[in-house]
Amino acid sequence: MFDETIAEARRQVEICNACRYCEGYCDVFPALMRLRDHDDGDIVQLANLCHNCRGCYYACQYVPPHEFAINLPAVLAEVRVESWERHAWPRRFARLFQRNGVAVAGLLIVAIALLLLMAQAVPSASGEDFYAVLSHGTMVALFLPAFVLPLVSVAVSLRRYWAEIGGGPLRPTDVLRAASDSMRLRNLSGGQGQGCNFEAEDRFSNRRRRFHQAMLWGFLLCFASTASGTVLHYGFGLEAPYGFWSLPKLLGVPGGVLLVIGCSGLAWLKTQADASLGAVFAWGGEMAFVLLLGLTGLTGLALYASASTTALPVLLAIHLGTVLAFFLLLPFSKMTHAFYRLAALTADASARR
Amino acid sequence: MTEDWDVIVIGGGNAALCAAIEAAESGARVLILESAPKVYRGGNSRHTRNFRCMHDGPLSVLTDSYGEDEYFDDLLRVTKGETDETLARLVIRSSEDCLPWMEAHGVRFQPSLSGTLSLGRTNAFFLGGGKALVNAYYATAEDLGIAVRYDTEVTHVTIEGDRFTGVRVRGPDGVADIAGRAAVIAAGGFQGDIDWLADAWGPAARNFLIRGTPYNRGVVLRDMLDQGAISVGDPTQCHAVAIDGRASKFDGGIVTRLDCVPFSVVVNKDGQRFYDEGEDVWPKRYAIWGRLVAAQPGQVAYAIIDSRSLDLFMPSVFPPENADTLEGLATKFGLPPEAVRDTIDRFNAACRDGPFHPTDLDGLTTQGIAPAKTNWARPITEPPFYGYSLRTGVTFTYLGLKVDKSARVSGPKGRYDNIWAAGETMAGSILGQGYLAGFGMTIGTVFGRIAGQEAAAHVR
Ligand SMILES: Cc1cc2nc3c(=O)[nH]c(=O)nc-3n(C[C@H](O)[C@H](O)[C@H](O)COP(=O)(O)OP(=O)(O)OC[C@H]3O[C@@H](n4cnc5c(N)ncnc54)[C@H](O)[C@@H]3O)c2cc1C
Ligand code: SF4
Numbered sequence: 001m002f003d004e005t006i007a008e009a010r011r012q013v014e015i016c017n018a019c020r021y022c023e024g025y026c027d028v029f030p031a032l033m034r035l036r037d038h039d040d041g042d043i044v045q046l047a048n049l050c051h052n053c054r055g056c057y058y059a060c061q062y063v064p065p066h067e068f069a070i071n072l073p074a075v076l077a078e079v080r081v082e083s084w085e086r087h088a089w090p091r092r093f094a095r096l097f098q099r100n101g102v103a104v105a106g107l108l109i110v111a112i113a114l115l116l117l118m119a120q121a122v123p124s125a126s127g128e129d130f131y132a133v134l135s136h137g138t139m140v141a142l143f144l145p146a147f148v149l150p151l152v153s154v155a156v157s158l159r160r161y162w163a164e165i166g167g168g169p170l171r172p173t174d175v176l177r178a179a180s181d182s183m184r185l186r187n188l189s190g191g192q193g194q195g196c197n198f199e200a201e202d203r204f205s206n207r208r209r210r211f212h213q214a215m216l217w218g219f220l221l222c223f224a225s226t227a228s229g230t231v232l233h234y235g236f237g238l239e240a241p242y243g244f245w246s247l248p249k250l251l252g253v254p255g256g257v258l259l260v261i262g263c264s265g266l267a268w269l270k271t272q273a274d275a276s277l278g279a280v281f282a283w284g285g286e287m288a289f290v291l292l293l294g295l296t297g298l299t300g301l302a303l304y305a306s307a308s309t310t311a312l313p314v315l316l317a318i319h320l321g322t323v324l325a326f327f328l329l330l331p332f333s334k335m336t337h338a339f340y341r342l343a344a345l346t347a348d349a350s351a352r353r
Numbered sequence: 354m355t356e357d358w359d360v361i362v363i364g365g366g367n368a369a370l371c372a373a374i375e376a377a378e379s380g381a382r383v384l385i386l387e388s389a390p391k392v393y394r395g396g397n398s399r400h401t402r403n404f405r406c407m408h409d410g411p412l413s414v415l416t417d418s419y420g421e422d423e424y425f426d427d428l429l430r431v432t433k434g435e436t437d438e439t440l441a442r443l444v445i446r447s448s449e450d451c452l453p454w455m456e457a458h459g460v461r462f463q464p465s466l467s468g469t470l471s472l473g474r475t476n477a478f479f480l481g482g483g484k485a486l487v488n489a490y491y492a493t494a495e496d497l498g499i500a501v502r503y504d505t506e507v508t509h510v511t512i513e514g515d516r517f518t519g520v521r522v523r524g525p526d527g528v529a530d531i532a533g534r535a536a537v538i539a540a541g542g543f544q545g546d547i548d549w550l551a552d553a554w555g556p557a558a559r560n561f562l563i564r565g566t567p568y569n570r571g572v573v574l575r576d577m578l579d580q581g582a583i584s585v586g587d588p589t590q591c592h593a594v595a596i597d598g599r600a601s602k603f604d605g606g607i608v609t610r611l612d613c614v615p616f617s618v619v620v621n622k623d624g625q626r627f628y629d630e631g632e633d634v635w636p637k638r639y640a641i642w643g644r645l646v647a648a649q650p651g652q653v654a655y656a657i658i659d660s661r662s663l664d665l666f667m668p669s670v671f672p673p674e675n676a677d678t679l680e681g682l683a684t685k686f687g688l689p690p691e692a693v694r695d696t697i698d699r700f701n702a703a704c705r706d707g708p709f710h711p712t713d714l715d716g717l718t719t720q721g722i723a724p725a726k727t728n729w730a731r732p733i734t735e736p737p738f739y740g741y742s743l744r745t746g747v748t749f750t751y752l753g754l755k756v757d758k759s760a761r762v763s764g765p766k767g768r769y770d771n772i773w774a775a776g777e778t779m780a781g782s783i784l785g786q787g788y789l790a791g792f793g794m795t796i797g798t799v800f801g802r803i804a805g806q807e808a809a810a811h812v813r
C-alpha cells in the first residue's frame with residue numbers, strides 16, 4: 001500500500017522535474033529539482049513539505065484524464081498521511097484516528113464522560129470555582145501524563161522520520177527559519193502573496209492561510225495561557241480562577257476566540273474544497289480533528305462565561321474532556337502535521353543552505 | 354431561441370481570450386466558443402511557459418533591456434528573412450505594453466525557470482506556466498460577463514458577401530446556428546488533423562507526434578479557405594522539433610523534450626549517423642532536428658550516450674533505456690547491433706583529446722568521419738550505456754489566414770467587413786518559416802488585443 005503510493009508519487013515528481021512550470025509556487029519544486037533520482041525518503045520529505053495549496057494542480061496541463069494523470073497535491077497528501085501512520089507509535093492508534101472521524105468523536109465522548117464521573121466522585125473540597133468541582137491535584141494527575149506521553153510518542157515518530165529522510169545534524173538557524181516559515185505560512189502564499197487554490201478552484205485566495213493563522217496563533221495563545229496559569233499557580237501561589245486582567249485570561253480569551261474563528265473557517269473551507277485533491281481516506285479524521293480543536297476553544301470560552309453559575313461543573317467536565325481528547329490524539333491525528341511540517345521545513349532550510 | 358451576440362470569438366486559447374477580454378471591456382457582449390472540454394481548454398497556450406517581450410530597461414521579471422532592433426534581428430535570423438517587417442515590428446513594439454496589461458488581467462510572472470537562464474532578459478515566464486495564464490484569463494472573462502461554451506466546435510463560418518453573420522456549431526446539445534455581428538477567429542493551426550498533415554507533408558507525417566492539443570484541427574481554417582479567404586504561409590510546412598519517441602500522439606507538451614542530443618551519437622534505424630550532433634547549443638538546434646528525424650526511415654532516430662553524460666542535461670519525462678553493452682542497448686531498440694557497434698567504434702576512433710565543456714561550444718571535434726561532430730565529441734565508452742528514441746514532434750503549422758495590421762481577414766474581394774483573426778491562425782502573416790522562442794504568445798497577445806478592440810469598435 002505504502003510502496004504503491006510512494007511509487008506513484010515518484011512517477012509524478014519525475015514528470016514535474018522534467019516540466020518545472022510550478023517552480024515558483026512553493027518549496028516542493030526547488031527541492032525536487034535539486035535531485036535527479038528520488039528515493040523513498042526524498043519523496044516522504046517532499047510530501048511533508050507540501051502544504052496542499054493546490055496551485056500546482058490547477059496550473060497543470062497534465063491533470064486527469066490526460067495520460068500523465070498528475071495530481072500532485074493528492075498523491076503527496078496520501079504519502080504524507082501514510083508516513084505519519086508508519087512512524088506513529090503505537091501505530092494502530094494512528095490508523096484508527098487519522099482516518100476515522102467517528103473514532104475521534106467516540107474518544108471525545110469517553111473523555112468527557114470520564115471527567116463528568118470524576119467530577120461527581122471527587123468530594124468538593126477546598127477551592128472555589130474549578131477546584132470546587134475537581135481538585136487541582138486530580139487535574140494534574142490526569143493531565144500531566146496525558147500531556148507528556150503523547151509528546152514522547154511524537155518525539156519517537158520524529159526521530160524515525162528524520163532517519164528516513166536522511167536528516168543531518170540540527171542547526172538552530174534552520175529551525176528558526178522553519179519556525180518563521182510556518183508562522184507566516186510562506187508556502188501557502190502561492191509564491192507571490194496571491195494565496196492558494198483551496199476553496200474556489202483555480203481562483204487564488206488567502207482565506208485558508210488567514211484562517212490557519214488564526215487557528216495557529218489562537219492555539220499558541222491558549223497554550224501560553226495555560227502555561228502562565230501553571231506558573232502563577234506554582235511560582236506565585238496564585239490559584240485559579242483568574243480575573244479578566246490576569247495573564248491567563250488576557251492570553252486565553254483572545255486565543256479562544258481566534259481558535260474558534262480559525263477552526264470554523266477551516267472546517268467551512270474544507271466543505272467547499274474538492275476532496276479528491278487531498279488524501280480522501282483521511283477527510284473524515286481531519287474534519288473531526290479541526291472541529292475538536294475548535295471545540296476546545298469554544299468550551300473554554302463558554303466555561304469562562306459561566307463562571308459562578310450552576311452550568312459550571314458540567315461545562316468544566318466538557319471542556320476538560322475536549323482538552324484531554326485533544327492531547328491524547330496529538331500523535332495520532334492531523335495535529336501531528338505541525339511537528340512533521342516543522343521538521344520538513346528545517347530539513348529543507350538545511351538543504352537550501 | 355435565436356441568439357445574437359456582438360462578438361463571437363472562435364477558439365479558447367491565449368489569442369481568443371485576449372480578444373474576448375478587450376472586446377468585453379469595450380462594452381461588447383462576447384461569446385467564446387471552445388471546442389475542447391473545460392479541462393483541456395486553452396489549446397496550445399496551456400502548454401507554454403513564456404512570451405518574448407521588448408523592453409527598455411528592467412521590466413517586471415525581465416532584466417536589462419531588449420530593444421526593437423535586436424528583437425527584430427533575432428527574428429530575421431530564425432526566419433531567414435521570411436518575415437513581414439511591418440507586422441513583425443508592430444508585434445515587437447506592442448509587446449512592451451502587453452506585459453503590464455497581462456499583469457492587470459491576472460497573469461503572474463516569475464524569473465526564468467532554472468535551466469533557461471539564457472532567456473531571462475528576453476522572455477517573461479508565466480508563474481505556473483501557460484495553463485495558469487489561461488485560467489487567469491478565464492477568471493477575468495467570467496468577471497466581465499463573457500459567456501464561454503466548452504465542447505463546442507465551430508464547423509462553419511457563415512459569410513454573406515463580405516459580411517460575417519454567424520457560426521454553425523456542434524456542441525453538447527447538437528448542431529446549432531448562432532448569429533453574431535463580428536467574429537474573431539483564434540482557432541490555432543491544423544496540426545491536429547493528421548490526414549491534412551499527411552496530405553501537405555507526405556505520408557511520413559503519419560509518424561509525427563503532435564506536441565500540443567488535439568483540438569486544433571483546422572476546421573475553421575479549411576472552412577474559410579473553402580469560402581475564398583486569402584491564405585498565407587507555406588501549406589506544406591510545420592514547426593517541428595525532436596522529442597522523446599515514446600511520447601503520446603497528442604498533448605505530450607514540454608516534458609517530452611530531450612536535451613541529450615549534443616552529448617550523444619544519434620543513429621537512424623539502420624544504426625547510421627546522419628548529422629552533426631554538436632553543431633550548436635541545443636536551444637539553437639532542437640528545431641532542425643525535427644526535420645532531420647522526419648527525413649530518416651520510419652521517422653525515428655536514437656540518441657546514445659554513456660554513463661558520463663547522463664547528468665549533463667535536464668531530466669526528461671521517461672527514463673532512458675540502458676544496457677551494459679552497446680549491442681545490448683541496440684537490441685533493446687530493435688537496431689542492428691553490429692551496425693551500432695561499428696558506428697560508435699568509428700566515432701570513438703575519430704574523437705580527439707581536449708577540454709570538454711558541456712555548457713559552451715568547446716570545439717572538441719571529430720576528425721576523419723562524415724558527418725563530423727563539431728563540439729562535445731567525447732568517446733562513448735563508459736557503461737552502462739543509455740539511449741532515447743527520437744521522433745518528430747509538431748508544434749504548429751504555418752498555413753493561416755492573411756490579416757492586415759488591424760487583424761482584419763482578407764477575402765476574395767478584399768477585406769471582410771467584420772472578421773478578424775489572431776494567434777496561430779494568422780501567425781503565417783508574420784513568419785513564413787522558423788520560430789523564435791516565446792514569439793507565438795506575443796503574436797497571440799498583440800493581435801488578440803487588436804482584434805478584440807477592432808471588433809468591439811465595429812459593433813458599437
Ligand atoms: C509544447 C509547446 C510549448 C510551447 N511553448 C511556447 C512558449 O513557451 N512560448 C510561446 O510563445 N509559444 C509557445 N508555444 C507555441 C504557442 O503554444 C502558440 O503559439 C500559442 O499558444 C498560440 O495561441 P492561440 O491562441 O493562437 O492558439 P491555441 O492556444 O492553440 O488555441 C486555439 C484554440 O482554438 C480551439 N479550437 C480549434 N478549432 C476550433 C473550432 N473549430 N471551434 C472552436 N474552437 C476551436 C482550440 O480548442 C484552442 O482552444 C508552444 C507550443 C507547444 C505545443
Ligand atoms: S504539476 Fe504539472 S505543470 Fe506543475 S511542474 Fe508538475 S507537471 Fe509541470
Ligand code: SF4
Binds near residue numbers: 025073076187
Ligand atoms: S499543492 Fe501547493 S504546496 Fe503542494 S506541491 Fe503543489 S504547489 Fe506546492
